[in-house]
Amino acid sequence: MKISIISFDYWNYDCHIAKKLQEKGVEATHINMGTYRYKNFGEKIYNAASKIFLNRNIKHVKRQEYVLEYLSKIGFQDQILVLNPHTLDYTTIAKIKSYTNHLITYLYDNLGRYPVENKLELFDQVYSFEDKDVLEHGFDKITNYNYLSNKPKSSQKNHQDLFYITSYDKKRIKTLRKIVSKLAQLHIKYKIVIVGKQVWKEKLNRFLTQNSNFKDVCLIKKPISIDEVLIEYEKSDVTLDLIRDGQEGLSFRVFEAMALEKKIITDNPSIVEYDFYDPQNILYLDKNLANLDTTFFESPYNKLPNDIFKKYTLDKWVETVFNLRKDNCK
Incomplete structure (x- = not known):
């Protein structure tokens, strides 16, 4: 069986799908648009001018050409999975469809954030982790997955009570401001990293000068690797997970915490509906943070x-999405 995964692998999650399929004997290929690079400096300058004067991103076009060229080399696929189709134009997806009889997509984000309804008719199957989109559009529900091997907490050395990393988001920063203030009152040792471009950093710096409790928050311009993030998770007893506007589905943080046996604090109300929910491991925050206290940090995982753990592994995820059985993997 031949399967291709097409994505812009921002956080190095999608590559694990191909690796897991290969473990199962599938001839799997990951076509990562994020690996496309300018051929020379002149092409980079030309694209910059095109974006400014023509409002056209040549690199976006080149990435899609890269996908189609890759498919032309490897030929027809039994299945193709496109992760987040907003990264591709309708015509490109239509051409991708000609390389398989079964075209699948998984929506990492809700339709409110990336409205791709006009492209979904091209897919034979649509998966989503957002309950609202599933109910309104008849998508197949599936969560994100645990791509890590289980690493018992007993084998880790912790140095801080809580860790959180986030991209700049107005709603998250507003919530984070309240949380940091409460953590300071509770004398909780934390490390918080906010990733943003320079304009965001300037806004945040002005904000931080007016909020002394934010003095220990680290601001960085470029994202750090997922491996570095996982090291910080291992050093912490608890991870924080704050949702963006319109989000209902569970982020990868929940499943990373599951694999590392870490507690998690979140403002996502949907988490209490899942079979792995345990108030000893997961703290769903009250709006006024009244339930955020030292007790949660002091009790064991x-x-x-x-x-239940196996239900949310990548192994189970690929079996579901690609309808795999032992007799059709090789």
Whole structure:
């Protein structure tokens, strides 16, 4: 069986899908648009001018050409999975469809953030982690996945109570401001990193000078690697997860915490509906943060039952999305 995964792998999550399929004997290929680079400096200058004067991103076009050229080399695929189709034009997806009889997409984000309804008719199957979109459009529901091997907490050395990394988002920063103030009152040792471009950093710096509790928040311009993030998770007892406007589905943080046996604090109300929810491991924040206290940090992690843990692994995810059975993998 031949399967291709097409994506712009921002955080190095999608490559794990191809690796897991290969472990199962599938001839799997990951076509990562993020690996496309300008051929020379002149092409970079030309694209910059095109964006300014023509409002046309040549690199966006070149990335899509790269995908089609890659497919032309590897030929027809039994299945193709496109992750987040907003990164591709309608005509490109139509051409991708000609390389398979079963074209799938998984929406990492809700339709409110990336309205791609006009492209979805091209897909034979649409998966989403957002309950609202699933109910309104009849998508197949699936969560994000745990791509890590289980690493018991007992094998890790912790140095801080809580870690959080986030891109700049107005809603998150507003919530984070309240949380940091409460953590300071509770004498909780934390590390918080906010990633943003220079304009965001300037706004944040002005904000921080007016909020002394934010003095320990780290501001960086470029994202750090997922490997570095995981090191920080391992050093922490608790991870923080704050949702963006319109989000209902569970982020990868929830499943990373699951693999590393970390507690998680979140403002996502949907988390209490899942079978892995345990108030000893997961703190769903009250609006006024009244339930955020030292008790949650002091109590031990309650290990998940094995059957529930396996349900959210990447192994189970690929079996579901690609309808795999032992007799059709090779």
